[in-house]
Amino acid sequence: MTVSLASGTSIQARLAIGADGRNSICRIAAGIDVDSRACPQTALALNFRHTRPHHNVSTEFHTETGPFTLVPLPGLRCGLVCVVDRRQAEDLNLLDDAALAEEVERRSHSILGTITVEPGRGAFPLEVATARSFAARRVALVGEAAHVIPPIGAQGLNLGLRDAATIAELVATARRVGGDVGAEALLAAYDRRRRSDVASRTLAVDLLNRSLLTDFLPFQGLRGLGLYLIDQIGPLRRALMREGIAPSSNAPRLMRGEAL
Numbered sequence: 001m002t003v004s005l006a007s008g009t010s011i012q013a014r015l016a017i018g019a020d021g022r023n024s025i026c027r028i029a030a031g032i033d034v035d036s037r038a039c040p041q042t043a044l045a046l047n048f049r050h051t052r053p054h055h056n057v058s059t060e061f062h063t064e065t066g067p068f069t070l071v072p073l074p075g076l077r078c079g080l081v082c083v084v085d086r087r088q089a090e091d092l093n094l095l096d097d098a099a100l101a102e103e104v105e106r107r108s109h110s111i112l113g114t115i116t117v118e119p120g121r122g123a124f125p126l127e128v129a130t131a132r133s134f135a136a137r138r139v140a141l142v143g144e145a146a147h148v149i150p151p152i153g154a155q156g157l158n159l160g161l162r163d164a165a166t167i168a169e170l171v172a173t174a175r176r177v178g179g180d181v182g183a184e185a186l187l188a189a190y191d192r193r194r195r196s197d198v199a200s201r202t203l204a205v206d207l208l209n210r211s212l213l214t215d216f217l218p219f220q221g222l223r224g225l226g227l228y229l230i231d232q233i234g235p236l237r238r239a240l241m242r243e244g245i246a247p248s249s250n251a252p253r254l255m256r257g258e259a260l
Protein backbone atom coordinates (compact mmCIF):
# COMPACT_ATOMS: atom_id res chain seq x y z
CA MET A 1 0.00 0.00 0.00
CA THR A 2 1.10 3.60 -0.60
CA VAL A 3 0.71 6.57 1.77
CA SER A 4 0.96 9.99 0.12
CA LEU A 5 2.21 12.65 2.53
CA ALA A 6 1.28 16.36 2.46
CA SER A 7 4.97 17.10 1.74
CA GLY A 8 4.57 15.42 -1.63
CA THR A 9 6.60 12.32 -0.80
CA SER A 10 5.07 8.89 -0.54
CA ILE A 11 5.79 5.76 1.49
CA GLN A 12 5.19 2.20 0.37
CA ALA A 13 4.57 -0.50 2.95
CA ARG A 14 3.02 -3.93 3.38
CA LEU A 15 0.82 -2.67 6.22
CA ALA A 16 -0.43 0.73 7.46
CA ILE A 17 -1.74 1.06 11.00
CA GLY A 18 -4.50 3.67 11.05
CA ALA A 19 -4.35 5.40 14.44
CA ASP A 20 -5.78 8.65 13.13
CA GLY A 21 -8.84 9.07 15.33
CA ARG A 22 -12.60 9.00 14.84
CA ASN A 23 -12.54 10.69 11.40
CA SER A 24 -9.84 8.31 10.18
CA ILE A 25 -8.80 8.84 6.57
CA CYS A 26 -7.03 5.45 6.73
CA ARG A 27 -10.41 3.84 7.40
CA ILE A 28 -11.98 5.69 4.49
CA ALA A 29 -9.07 4.73 2.21
CA ALA A 30 -9.54 1.08 3.18
CA GLY A 31 -13.24 1.35 2.28
CA ILE A 32 -14.40 0.34 5.76
CA ASP A 33 -17.89 1.50 6.81
CA VAL A 34 -18.85 2.48 10.36
CA ASP A 35 -22.02 1.88 12.36
CA SER A 36 -22.49 5.02 14.45
CA ARG A 37 -25.07 6.68 16.65
CA ALA A 38 -24.92 10.13 18.26
CA CYS A 39 -25.63 10.30 22.02
CA PRO A 40 -27.69 13.25 23.31
CA GLN A 41 -24.75 14.48 25.42
CA THR A 42 -21.53 16.47 25.22
CA ALA A 43 -18.45 15.96 27.42
CA LEU A 44 -16.86 19.14 28.67
CA ALA A 45 -13.21 18.50 29.57
CA LEU A 46 -10.79 20.79 31.40
CA ASN A 47 -8.08 20.84 34.07
CA PHE A 48 -8.25 22.78 37.31
CA ARG A 49 -6.29 23.53 40.47
CA HIS A 50 -7.80 23.03 43.93
CA THR A 51 -7.00 23.66 47.59
CA ARG A 52 -7.79 20.26 49.22
CA PRO A 53 -5.72 17.13 48.41
CA HIS A 54 -7.27 14.50 46.15
CA HIS A 55 -5.25 11.62 47.72
CA ASN A 56 -4.96 10.10 44.20
CA VAL A 57 -8.64 9.17 44.26
CA SER A 58 -10.82 9.61 41.19
CA THR A 59 -14.39 10.59 42.12
CA GLU A 60 -17.36 10.17 39.81
CA PHE A 61 -20.80 11.71 40.48
CA HIS A 62 -23.59 10.12 38.46
CA THR A 63 -26.05 12.81 37.40
CA GLU A 64 -29.22 12.68 35.28
CA THR A 65 -27.27 13.70 32.17
CA GLY A 66 -24.16 11.58 32.71
CA PRO A 67 -21.10 11.30 34.91
CA PHE A 68 -19.16 14.20 36.42
CA THR A 69 -15.68 12.73 36.87
CA LEU A 70 -12.71 14.18 38.73
CA VAL A 71 -9.41 12.58 37.65
CA PRO A 72 -6.39 13.24 39.93
CA LEU A 73 -3.26 14.78 38.38
CA PRO A 74 0.10 15.31 40.13
CA GLY A 75 -0.06 17.93 42.91
CA LEU A 76 -3.19 19.92 43.66
CA ARG A 77 -4.59 19.50 40.14
CA CYS A 78 -7.34 17.43 38.57
CA GLY A 79 -8.84 16.78 35.17
CA LEU A 80 -12.61 17.06 34.81
CA VAL A 81 -14.91 15.23 32.42
CA CYS A 82 -18.42 16.62 32.79
CA VAL A 83 -21.05 14.89 30.67
CA VAL A 84 -24.17 17.02 30.19
CA ASP A 85 -26.90 17.49 27.59
CA ARG A 86 -26.04 19.65 24.57
CA ARG A 87 -27.88 22.72 25.89
CA GLN A 88 -26.11 22.64 29.28
CA ALA A 89 -22.74 22.15 27.55
CA GLU A 90 -23.31 25.30 25.49
CA ASP A 91 -24.35 27.26 28.62
CA LEU A 92 -21.33 26.03 30.62
CA ASN A 93 -18.98 26.82 27.76
CA LEU A 94 -20.25 30.42 27.68
CA LEU A 95 -19.14 30.98 31.32
CA ASP A 96 -15.81 32.73 31.93
CA ASP A 97 -13.15 30.79 33.90
CA ALA A 98 -14.14 32.29 37.29
CA ALA A 99 -17.86 31.51 36.86
CA LEU A 100 -17.07 28.03 35.51
CA ALA A 101 -14.81 27.36 38.53
CA GLU A 102 -17.71 28.23 40.86
CA GLU A 103 -20.00 25.89 38.95
CA VAL A 104 -17.45 23.04 39.05
CA GLU A 105 -16.99 23.57 42.79
CA ARG A 106 -20.77 23.46 43.30
CA ARG A 107 -21.16 20.28 41.22
CA SER A 108 -18.22 18.63 43.04
CA HIS A 109 -19.81 19.46 46.42
CA SER A 110 -16.56 21.30 47.32
CA ILE A 111 -14.82 17.99 48.10
CA LEU A 112 -11.61 19.48 46.62
CA GLY A 113 -12.00 22.93 48.21
CA THR A 114 -11.71 26.10 46.15
CA ILE A 115 -11.27 25.54 42.42
CA THR A 116 -9.37 27.56 39.81
CA VAL A 117 -10.02 26.51 36.23
CA GLU A 118 -6.92 26.38 33.99
CA PRO A 119 -7.08 27.91 30.50
CA GLY A 120 -8.09 25.56 27.68
CA ARG A 121 -11.28 23.50 27.62
CA GLY A 122 -12.70 21.07 25.10
CA ALA A 123 -16.27 20.07 24.24
CA PHE A 124 -16.73 16.57 22.75
CA PRO A 125 -20.14 15.52 21.38
CA LEU A 126 -20.61 11.90 22.45
CA GLU A 127 -21.16 9.07 20.02
CA VAL A 128 -20.97 5.30 19.79
CA ALA A 129 -19.28 4.07 16.61
CA THR A 130 -17.78 0.75 15.54
CA ALA A 131 -16.03 0.03 12.25
CA ARG A 132 -17.62 -2.92 10.41
CA SER A 133 -14.14 -4.39 10.04
CA PHE A 134 -11.01 -3.49 12.02
CA ALA A 135 -8.72 -4.23 9.08
CA ALA A 136 -8.90 -4.47 5.31
CA ARG A 137 -6.77 -3.87 2.22
CA ARG A 138 -3.44 -3.69 4.14
CA VAL A 139 -4.81 -1.21 6.71
CA ALA A 140 -5.34 -2.14 10.39
CA LEU A 141 -7.33 0.31 12.50
CA VAL A 142 -6.47 1.00 16.14
CA GLY A 143 -8.10 3.26 18.73
CA GLU A 144 -10.92 5.59 17.78
CA ALA A 145 -10.31 4.93 14.08
CA ALA A 146 -11.89 1.54 14.90
CA HIS A 147 -14.29 2.29 17.78
CA VAL A 148 -15.64 5.30 19.67
CA ILE A 149 -17.44 5.00 23.01
CA PRO A 150 -18.64 7.65 25.48
CA PRO A 151 -16.02 8.57 28.14
CA ILE A 152 -17.80 6.63 30.89
CA GLY A 153 -15.91 4.03 32.90
CA ALA A 154 -12.53 5.07 31.39
CA GLN A 155 -12.45 2.37 28.71
CA GLY A 156 -11.63 4.14 25.41
CA LEU A 157 -7.87 4.56 25.70
CA ASN A 158 -7.47 1.11 27.26
CA LEU A 159 -9.25 -0.47 24.30
CA GLY A 160 -6.91 1.40 21.93
CA LEU A 161 -3.83 0.19 23.82
CA ARG A 162 -5.04 -3.41 23.52
CA ASP A 163 -5.58 -2.88 19.76
CA ALA A 164 -1.99 -1.65 19.43
CA ALA A 165 -0.57 -4.53 21.50
CA THR A 166 -2.55 -7.09 19.47
CA ILE A 167 -1.50 -5.87 16.01
CA ALA A 168 2.11 -5.57 17.25
CA GLU A 169 2.01 -9.20 18.38
CA LEU A 170 0.54 -10.46 15.10
CA VAL A 171 3.06 -8.47 13.03
CA ALA A 172 6.04 -9.61 15.15
CA THR A 173 4.94 -13.25 14.82
CA ALA A 174 4.54 -12.95 11.02
CA ARG A 175 7.94 -11.26 10.64
CA ARG A 176 9.65 -13.93 12.70
CA VAL A 177 8.64 -16.55 10.16
CA GLY A 178 9.24 -14.29 7.15
CA GLY A 179 5.49 -13.89 6.44
CA ASP A 180 3.60 -10.97 4.87
CA VAL A 181 2.67 -8.56 7.71
CA GLY A 182 -0.25 -7.21 5.70
CA ALA A 183 -1.66 -10.56 4.56
CA GLU A 184 -5.44 -11.04 4.49
CA ALA A 185 -5.21 -13.88 7.03
CA LEU A 186 -3.31 -11.69 9.50
CA LEU A 187 -5.83 -8.85 9.09
CA ALA A 188 -8.70 -11.30 9.60
CA ALA A 189 -7.01 -12.65 12.75
CA TYR A 190 -6.65 -9.09 14.06
CA ASP A 191 -10.35 -8.40 13.48
CA ARG A 192 -11.33 -11.67 15.18
CA ARG A 193 -9.12 -11.06 18.22
CA ARG A 194 -10.39 -7.53 18.84
CA ARG A 195 -14.09 -7.96 18.02
CA SER A 196 -15.42 -9.41 21.31
CA ASP A 197 -13.42 -7.07 23.58
CA VAL A 198 -14.62 -4.01 21.63
CA ALA A 199 -18.22 -5.27 21.36
CA SER A 200 -18.54 -6.15 25.06
CA ARG A 201 -17.04 -2.81 26.26
CA THR A 202 -19.17 -0.83 23.82
CA LEU A 203 -22.32 -2.62 24.98
CA ALA A 204 -21.47 -2.19 28.69
CA VAL A 205 -20.64 1.53 28.36
CA ASP A 206 -23.69 2.18 26.16
CA LEU A 207 -26.00 0.39 28.62
CA LEU A 208 -24.53 2.26 31.58
CA ASN A 209 -25.02 5.54 29.71
CA ARG A 210 -28.61 4.67 28.78
CA SER A 211 -29.33 3.69 32.39
CA LEU A 212 -28.23 7.18 33.48
CA LEU A 213 -30.55 8.85 30.97
CA THR A 214 -33.64 6.71 31.45
CA ASP A 215 -36.62 7.68 33.63
CA PHE A 216 -37.60 3.99 33.85
CA LEU A 217 -37.44 3.32 37.61
CA PRO A 218 -36.60 -0.43 37.58
CA PHE A 219 -33.59 0.29 35.34
CA GLN A 220 -32.41 3.06 37.69
CA GLY A 221 -33.00 0.75 40.66
CA LEU A 222 -30.86 -1.97 39.09
CA ARG A 223 -28.03 0.48 38.41
CA GLY A 224 -28.25 1.78 42.00
CA LEU A 225 -28.18 -1.77 43.39
CA GLY A 226 -25.22 -2.67 41.16
CA LEU A 227 -23.21 0.36 42.29
CA TYR A 228 -24.11 -0.34 45.95
CA LEU A 229 -22.88 -3.93 45.67
CA ILE A 230 -19.65 -2.80 43.97
CA ASP A 231 -19.12 -0.29 46.78
CA GLN A 232 -19.80 -2.81 49.56
CA ILE A 233 -18.04 -5.94 48.26
CA GLY A 234 -14.28 -5.35 48.06
CA PRO A 235 -13.30 -8.44 46.00
CA LEU A 236 -16.08 -7.69 43.45
CA ARG A 237 -14.89 -4.07 43.19
CA ARG A 238 -11.25 -5.10 42.71
CA ALA A 239 -12.17 -7.77 40.13
CA LEU A 240 -14.16 -5.17 38.16
CA MET A 241 -11.27 -2.70 38.31
CA ARG A 242 -8.82 -5.36 37.11
CA GLU A 243 -11.18 -6.34 34.28
CA GLY A 244 -11.61 -2.65 33.34
CA ILE A 245 -7.87 -2.15 32.94
CA ALA A 246 -7.01 -5.51 31.35
CA PRO A 247 -9.50 -8.26 30.56
CA SER A 248 -8.36 -11.65 31.81
CA SER A 249 -9.21 -13.50 28.59
CA ASN A 250 -7.26 -13.31 25.33
CA ALA A 251 -4.99 -10.44 26.50
CA PRO A 252 -2.13 -9.69 24.07
CA ARG A 253 1.39 -10.52 25.30
CA LEU A 254 2.44 -6.88 25.79
CA MET A 255 -0.57 -6.29 28.08
CA ARG A 256 0.51 -9.32 30.16
CA GLY A 257 3.94 -7.73 30.60
CA GLU A 258 5.61 -10.23 28.22
CA ALA A 259 7.98 -9.43 25.36
CA LEU A 260 6.73 -9.60 21.75
Ligand SMILES: Cc1cc2nc3c(=O)[nH]c(=O)nc-3n(C[C@H](O)[C@H](O)[C@H](O)COP(=O)(O)OP(=O)(O)OC[C@H]3O[C@@H](n4cnc5c(N)ncnc54)[C@H](O)[C@@H]3O)c2cc1C
Nearest residue numbers: 019020021043045081124143144145151154155156157158
Ligand atom coordinates in the same frame (compact mmCIF):
# COMPACT_ATOMS: atom_id res chain seq x y z
C1 LIG B 1 -13.69 13.99 27.27
C2 LIG B 1 -13.06 12.65 27.09
C3 LIG B 1 -12.57 11.95 28.20
C4 LIG B 1 -11.98 10.69 28.07
N1 LIG B 1 -11.55 10.03 29.18
C5 LIG B 1 -10.99 8.80 29.04
C6 LIG B 1 -10.51 8.08 30.19
O1 LIG B 1 -10.60 8.56 31.32
N2 LIG B 1 -9.95 6.87 30.00
C7 LIG B 1 -9.85 6.30 28.75
O2 LIG B 1 -9.34 5.16 28.64
N3 LIG B 1 -10.28 6.94 27.66
C8 LIG B 1 -10.85 8.18 27.78
N4 LIG B 1 -11.30 8.85 26.67
C9 LIG B 1 -11.13 8.23 25.37
C10 LIG B 1 -9.73 8.49 24.83
O3 LIG B 1 -9.44 9.87 24.88
C11 LIG B 1 -9.66 7.98 23.40
O4 LIG B 1 -10.00 6.61 23.40
C12 LIG B 1 -8.26 8.14 22.84
O5 LIG B 1 -7.82 9.47 22.89
C13 LIG B 1 -8.27 7.67 21.40
O6 LIG B 1 -6.96 7.73 20.94
P1 LIG B 1 -6.65 7.67 19.42
O7 LIG B 1 -5.15 7.78 19.33
O8 LIG B 1 -7.34 6.53 18.78
O9 LIG B 1 -7.34 8.98 18.78
P2 LIG B 1 -6.97 10.51 19.01
O10 LIG B 1 -6.64 10.77 20.43
O11 LIG B 1 -8.09 11.27 18.36
O12 LIG B 1 -5.63 10.70 18.17
C14 LIG B 1 -5.62 10.65 16.75
C15 LIG B 1 -4.44 11.48 16.29
O13 LIG B 1 -4.29 11.34 14.88
C16 LIG B 1 -3.98 12.60 14.35
N5 LIG B 1 -4.40 12.63 12.94
C17 LIG B 1 -5.64 12.47 12.45
N6 LIG B 1 -5.63 12.55 11.11
C18 LIG B 1 -4.34 12.77 10.75
C19 LIG B 1 -3.67 12.95 9.50
N7 LIG B 1 -4.34 12.92 8.36
N8 LIG B 1 -2.34 13.15 9.50
C20 LIG B 1 -1.65 13.18 10.67
N9 LIG B 1 -2.22 13.01 11.87
C21 LIG B 1 -3.55 12.82 11.91
C22 LIG B 1 -4.76 13.60 15.22
O14 LIG B 1 -4.18 14.88 15.13
C23 LIG B 1 -4.57 12.96 16.60
O15 LIG B 1 -3.42 13.41 17.24
C24 LIG B 1 -11.88 10.10 26.78
C25 LIG B 1 -12.37 10.81 25.66
C26 LIG B 1 -12.96 12.06 25.80
C27 LIG B 1 -13.48 12.79 24.60
